[in-house]
Amino acid sequence: MKSSELFKNLKYDIPSGLVVFLVALPLCLGIALASGAPMFSGIIAGVVGGIVVGAISGSSLGVSGPAAGLAVIVADSILELGTNAAGEFDMAVGFQxxxxxxxxxxxxxxxxxxxxxGIIGYYFPSSVIKGxxxxxxxxLILKQIPHAFGMDKNPEGNWKYFEMDNSGFFSDILYSFSHFSLGAIIxxxxxxxxxxxFQRPAFKEHKILKIIPGPLLAVVVAVLTNELFVVAAPxxxxxxxFIMMGEQQVANSHLVDIQAADSNLPYYGLLTFPDWTILSNPRIYLxxxxxxxxxxxxxxxxxxATDKLDPFKRTTPTNRELLAQGSGNVVSSLIGGLPITQVIVRSSTNISSGGRTKxxxxxxxxxxxxxxxxxPSILNKIPLAVLAAVLFVVGYKLANISLFKELYKQGMSQFLPFIVTIVIIVGVNLLWGIxxxxxIAVFYIIKRNYENGMHSKYMKKExxxxxxxxEVVSFFNKGNLHKTFDEIKDDSNVVIDGSLNKHMDYDIYELLEDFYHNSKSRNVNVKYVGFNNRENLSENSFLKRT
Known part of the structure; x- marks a missing residue:
């Protein structure tokens, strides 16, 4: 994309970038917490994902940053690398x-x-991507429920669903129903x-309101409302x-909480650098x-997924995207940031907020x-409740009811991979869901190939x-074709018609030849039609001899 086009769309891109920033900030912090890493590492990854990856990437609407899908891998790795022979854990050592x-x-x-x-991304079925x-x-919707009720003991939610001490994610939801904050609900x-x-046509088409992003207005109104509460209704x-949960005192941060820099610890003092001595440990390469x-x-x-949501239907060059992500991960890791991926939450927020270019x-x-x-003092006035509301809307746009109806109408081959992907992602994690x-999608592809490679019919009159x-008969059709041959009765007449076929695996040629020789002992009269003009048949092929 030409630079002139990039700057021509700034009136759309800057407001959208601001909304994505408001959504990304608590996610950066929450993912760092879930990863067992320093909180500032999430911010570094967000900055690098936006600026470095954004500059190199060929994606018009994709937004990169730390990803929740990597949190478990990061947390386990830091724990493993930071634990010494005596079983003592040092987070700083593990993180470096x-x-x-x-x-x-x-x-x-x-x-x-x-x-x-990068081409491997094109081989994923659309049902899995939609799932x-x-x-x-x-x-997203489920994880924001505690914040909507004012139960904010974990920034951006607990990324683990179940915990042995009943402190897991679902427990947080139930706990929030009985320990809510009326101010947060309001x-x-x-x-x-x-x-x-702001989703209504009357607002979208209004001369003034259409230039104001709804999420941005919601954040401003939420800050002003809370400031009014401070003065008029403390x-x-x-x-x-801090709140008491049982006998334990737990931080309950209703607002964004970024620590300000001071003379003793400026932000550059929070940067962490790799410990290259670990290169002698083979585990680091795995x-x-x-x-x-x-x-x-x-x-x-x-x-x-982002390309599917792009209203302009542009296509991202995937190899360039891998180059951008790799460059971003090198830079982020060199200065103490978490690993980076393109993130659909930020990307979809960008699209729904009207973003046009990178x-x-x-x-x-x-x-x-x-x-x-x-x-940081201005950001620290933003209630997490308004960010929860923003993510509710983003979540619903990704999982609206019409999508489920559409996939169901397309049949089980589309609906089952779709619904199973959803269930596993929600119940376990993103990677296992995919x-x-x-x-399951591949199973249906194999099944469809198994059924569609050939068609058999019996003409009673003749x-x-x-x-x-x-048109295509592959290895996957071998079992079905073999079964059909076995069911042919002795002393019968058979026509094998290859006139429609354009490609046939070598395994099928072998099976046809075996049937040709076997048919003589069963007194089966076999006639082959439509094979004589096949250019890919050798001169010695039995099909040319028949």
Whole structure:
């Protein structure tokens, strides 16, 4: 895309980038928490994902940053690398060692880009991609429920669903129903009202209102409402506080909480650098390879999903995207950031907020850097309840009821991979949801090939059974064809028609030849039609001799 086109759309991209920034900020912090990493590492990954990856990427609307799908891998790796022989764990040691794995992952992604491996993203069935989108949407909605009720003991939700001490995600939802904050509920309702109204045609087409992003207005109104509570109704005001859960004191932060820099610890003092001595440990290469594979897969799926949502139907060059992601992971890991992928939550928010070009994603990274470093006190006034409302709407757009109806009407071959992908993503995690959904989709592809490779019919009047071969007869059709041959009665007449066939695997040629020779002992009269002009038959082929 030409630079003139990038800057021509700034009136759309800057407001959209601001909304994406507001959504990305708490996610960056929450994913860092879930990863067992320093909180600032999530911010670094968000900035690098926006600016570095955005500048290199060929995606017009994709936005990159730290991904929840990698949180478990990161947390387990930091724990493993930070635990010494005596069983003592040091998070700082583990994280510095893990950063080396992040660099390795980035380098491997760059190698994949050079090898042009980005094409694998095109081989994922649309039912699985739609299931991934819907699963993420439902997960987003569920994980924001505690924040909507004012139960904010975990920034952006607990990413683990079940915990042995009943502190898991579903327990948080139930706990929030009985330990709610009326002020948070009021702000959530006001925010949702604004966001829903801004979806109405009357608001979209209004001369003035159409230039104001609904989520941005919701955030401003939420901040002003909470400031009014502070003055007029202190019992409703949302603050950062501590609450008692049983005998344990837990932080319950109702507002965005970014620590300001001071003279003793400026932000550059929060940067962490890799511990290269870990290169002698062979485990670091396995962790790096795992990160590269999972991050690349998540990115390519997000690219495919984002391209489907793009109103202009542009296509992202996947090899260039892998190059951008690899470069971003190298930079992020070198300065203490989490691993990066293209993230469908940020990307879909960008699209729904009216973003037009990659400048929206780049500006979101700039907003993160400028506001977090220079104006943390302003950000710290934003209630998490309004961000929950924004994500409710984003989640519903990804998992709306019409999508389920559409896939159901398309039949079980589309609906089952779709629904299973959703269930596994919501109940387990993103990676397993994609793997199992893909496996079911492949099963239906194999089944369809098994059934469609040939068609058999019996002409009673002529006492002839005709086996019509399809355009493509592959190895997957071998079992069905073998079964049909076995069911042919002795002393019968058979016509095998290959006139429609354009490709046939060698296994099928062998099976046809075996049947040709076997038919003589069974007194089966076989006639082959439509094979004589096949250019790919050798002169010695039995089909040319018949």
């Amino acid at each position: 060692a893990f950063l080396v794995a992040g660099v390795i992952a980035g380098v491997l992604q760059i190698i994949l880009a050079v090898l042009r491996a 991934m989108l819907a699963g993420i949407g439902i997960t 702000i959530t309702i006001i925010s949702l009202t604004i966001l829903i109204l 019992n409703l005001a949302l603050t950062n506080e 962790i790096g390879a795992t990160l590269a594979i999972v991050a690349s897969l998540e990115t390519l799926l997000s690219v495919a 400048m929206a994603g780049i500006s979101h990274g700039i907003f993160l850097m400028v506001f977090v470093l220079a104006l 793997i199992i959904g893909f496996a 006492d002839v059974q005709t086996i019509q071969l399809g």
